[in-house]
Amino acid sequence: MSEKKIDGFLGGRAPKSSFSNKPKTSSFHTLKDLNDETIKKPITRLVIPASELEERTVCAKNNTRLFVGQEFTDFGVYKDLRDKQIMTQPASGYRVTGNDKIFLSNGKSRRAMIMELHKNHGIDIDFIVDVVDIQHDQMWIADRLRDDSDSNRKLNWLEDALRVKLFYEEQVIELGSKTSLTDFNVSYAKKISGRRYNNKKIRSQLIISLIWTKLENIFLKVMKASDELTQNEAIALEKYMESFSGNSIDISVHEGRNTFIKKSLQDEIFLLWEEPISEIQKKIERNECLDLKTLLKSLAEETKSNTKKVQPTITINNKLIKGQYNFKIERNSLNHEQQLRAEALAKTIDNAVIELNKLTQEASADEE
Numbered sequence: 001m002s003e004k005k006i007d008g009f010l011g012g013r014a015p016k017s018s019f020s021n022k023p024k025t026s027s028f029h030t031l032k033d034l035n036d037e038t039i040k041k042p043i044t045r046l047v048i049p050a051s052e053l054e055e056r057t058v059c060a061k062n063n064t065r066l067f068v069g070q071e072f073t074d075f076g077v078y079k080d081l082r083d084k085q086i087m088t089q090p091a092s093g094y095r096v097t098g099n100d101k102i103f104l105s106n107g108k109s110r111r112a113m114i115m116e117l118h119k120n121h122g123i124d125i126d127f128i129v130d131v132v133d134i135q136h137d138q139m140w141i142a143d144r145l146r147d148d149s150d151s152n153r154k155l156n157w158l159e160d161a162l163r164v165k166l167f168y169e170e171q172v173i174e175l176g177s178k179t180s181l182t183d184f185n186v187s188y189a190k191k192i193s194g195r196r197y198n199n200k201k202i203r204s205q206l207i208i209s210l211i212w213t214k215l216e217n218i219f220l221k222v223m224k225a226s227d228e229l230t231q232n233e234a235i236a237l238e239k240y241m242e243s244f245s246g247n248s249i250d251i252s253v254h255e256g257r258n259t260f261i262k263k264s265l266q267d268e269i270f271l272l273w274e275e276p277i278s279e280i281q282k283k284i285e286r287n288e289c290l291d292l293k294t295l296l297k298s299l300a301e302e303t304k305s306n307t308k309k310v311q312p313t314i315t316i317n318n319k320l321i322k323g324q325y326n327f328k329i330e331r332n333s334l335n336h337e338q339q340l341r342a343e344a345l346a347k348t349i350d351n352a353v354i355e356l357n358k359l360t361q362e363a364s365a366d367e368e
Helices: 050-056 076-084 108-121 136-148 157-174 181-191 199-210 212-219 231-245 265-272 274-285 292-305 336-367
Strands: 004-006 009-011 028-032 038-042 044-048 057-059 091-096 102-106 127-134 252-255 258-261 311-316 321-326
Touching: 028 136, 038 127, 044 050, 050 057, 050 108, 057 108, 076 108, 091 136, 102 108, 102 127, 102 136, 108 127, 127 136, 157 181, 157 199, 157 212, 157 231, 181 199, 181 258, 199 212, 199 231, 199 265, 212 274, 231 274, 231 292, 265 274, 274 292
Parallel strands: 009 044, 057 102, 091 127
Antiparallel strands: 004 009, 028 038, 044 127, 091 102, 252 258, 311 321
């Protein structure tokens, strides 16, 4: 495909009225490298026909824009594209050596909109994208492009949570960094050049984003928009998971006086919350809940009334061993065999507590 230079950029045909919002005056993208040094990467401006958009572009992994079904048809930018039939702001992306595919750091929503307008309404709009070519060992540039690029709207709670997950995978899993939740929070704020969140928020975002791969196909059946899942809904969801499974999530591992975010956190959550996740899926398949609000209301009611679950609080680390079990099981909720099993387990706990108390007394005597 031949390309010609237009206004300092390489590209195909560009509408004369494009980019009324502060058009670029330089054919370079200026950014900070890993040593905080300023570098410039050449930009190639490309014009891609709507009919070629799906084949020639893909959404970058680090682009966490999320939309449910075709919720984007309610966005103001969709109405502008439909009515004006022109992009007024270029997308941004990158190509990796040896691959002609353009990975979009910004422009995921507009890509979907233009493809929908072309497919369902016969409207052909050229997709304009500023592309930077990078090497395989320069993937950090992809993050810079995402963070530096203009955005039509602020990330909602869930989209931001998925970005928190990417940062966790980069820092804790790939680099093996030992970091506390507080330090992780501070580093994340620095990365996105934003304000630090409270630890409660970033903890919820980390937990929900790590299990989103299992929740996504379930929740998308009852969600109408990606911004429906907020901090309050996430906390309600966590409480249900804990009450149903009897397991709360400790995101940190203890090493002496220090605590670090677990590297195996995702696997642990999948293991401990497998049962409640499955139960939510069954509820939706049975059409008990047709929207997210109804689903969360149902889960909240179950959280309050759930009496069959034992709620353990156990702490085992290099400094101490402590635990407490608070449980109450109505006999009429169990059959005869289950009652016998419950009695045996209760006696096991009782004997274990007696034995632990003896060990404590012996330790006190040795100190005297």
